[in-house]
Amino acid sequence: MSDRDGFIWSDGKLIPWREANIHVLTHSLHYGMGVFEGIRAYKTPQGTAIFRLPEHVKRLFNGTKIFQMNMPYSPEEITKGIIDTVNSNKLEACYIRPIIFIGSQKLGISPKGNTIHTAIAAWEWGAYLGEDGLNKGIRVKTSSFTRHFVNSSLVRAKASGYYINSILANQEVTANGYDEALLLDTEGYVSEGSGENLFMVRNGIVYTPDLASCLDGITRDSVMQIAKDLGYEVREKRLTRDEVYSADEAFFTGTAAEVTPIRELDDRSIGDGERGPITERIQKTYFDAVYGRNDQYKKWLTYVK
Numbered sequence: 001m002s003d004r005d006g007f008i009w010s011d012g013k014l015i016p017w018r019e020a021n022i023h024v025l026t027h028s029l030h031y032g033m034g035v036f037e038g039i040r041a042y043k044t045p046q047g048t049a050i051f052r053l054p055e056h057v058k059r060l061f062n063g064t065k066i067f068q069m070n071m072p073y074s075p076e077e078i079t080k081g082i083i084d085t086v087n088s089n090k091l092e093a094c095y096i097r098p099i100i101f102i103g104s105q106k107l108g109i110s111p112k113g114n115t116i117h118t119a120i121a122a123w124e125w126g127a128y129l130g131e132d133g134l135n136k137g138i139r140v141k142t143s144s145f146t147r148h149f150v151n152s153s154l155v156r157a158k159a160s161g162y163y164i165n166s167i168l169a170n171q172e173v174t175a176n177g178y179d180e181a182l183l184l185d186t187e188g189y190v191s192e193g194s195g196e197n198l199f200m201v202r203n204g205i206v207y208t209p210d211l212a213s214c215l216d217g218i219t220r221d222s223v224m225q226i227a228k229d230l231g232y233e234v235r236e237k238r239l240t241r242d243e244v245y246s247a248d249e250a251f252f253t254g255t256a257a258e259v260t261p262i263r264e265l266d267d268r269s270i271g272d273g274e275r276g277p278i279t280e281r282i283q284k285t286y287f288d289a290v291y292g293r294n295d296q297y298k299k300w301l302t303y304v305k
């Protein structure tokens with residue numbers, strides 16, 4: 001990822017991609033306290049548009065507040081930095097990664113005395129779980145690793161260090177031929193994927209776990225709105241893994257994963273073992289929204305030009 005042409009927004013300036021380096025004694029590298037966002041921009045008939053940019057910027061700032069990291073820039077400056085990063089790299093469609101991290105003046109658990117740094121990068125990134133995954137669904141396995149205990153990891157913050165848990169779960173299941181991991185919370189209820197929120201459909205009702213132990217996903221929010229607009233009842237509730245086994249349909253949502261059907265969980269076929277009809281309707285509406293094909297959701301688009 002480091003050796004390519006382009007520009008990265010670094011502490012307020014666009015600098016050449018290859019010069020966006022940090023010192024090995026950077027606090028966040030050692031202790032994992034950093035907050036980041038995953039955002040997508042799509043090519044629409046009216047030009048490149050970033051999907052739900054205000055909501056992503058808000059979550060980024062919430063994360064710095066939760067971790068008491070003093071942001072050196074305003075939401076408006078970060079918003080402009082994101083747009084400038086997309087335009088300076090001449091990207092028509094891309095994945096955007098802002099990160100706020102703690103610098104290298106001093107080590108030790110306390111971050112006091114360190115500079116808070118900001119970087120924003122953008123690059124082309126296709127279907128996160130594969131085109132086949134989007135169309136035919138993926139095979140998911142429940143990980144032996146438990147999702148964060150809500151009072152040890154403050155999950156309203158999308159924090160770098162939390163992804164050790166995600167990496168452990170993902171590599172555990174992919175080593176055994178599955179496409180993605182599902183994690184349970186400390187009481188054994190369904191939490192989320194290693195990088196996605198989970199939905200299931202039963203008897204025409206769309207369910208998703210409440211936000212106690214999972215990330216407050218922006219795609220999750222979008223899909224809940226879309227499902228309601230399509231006339232489905234949407235319920236947030238505690239889900240057990242065998243409720244998902246017995247569901248008619250299931251799918252993951254995320255900026256990277258978009259809407260990816262789950263065709264199997266723990267070697268049990270979900271419904272007919274393929275993308276379900278309600279999943280397909282929601283997925284199509286989601287893609288119509290991000291690609292600017294549905295005026296009802298133009299409110300979610302920020303055009304970069």
Ligand SMILES: Cc1[nH+]cc(COP(=O)(O)O)c(CN[C@@H](CCC(=O)O)C(=O)O)c1O
Binds near residue numbers: 037038192215220
């Ligand atoms: C743990 C987790 N849960 C849910 C979500 C969905 O959130 P949202 O994107 O706001 O709908 C994501 C995003 N995962 C990001 C990281 C992907 C990566 O590999 O890095 C993403 O989708 O950009 C998570 O990381």
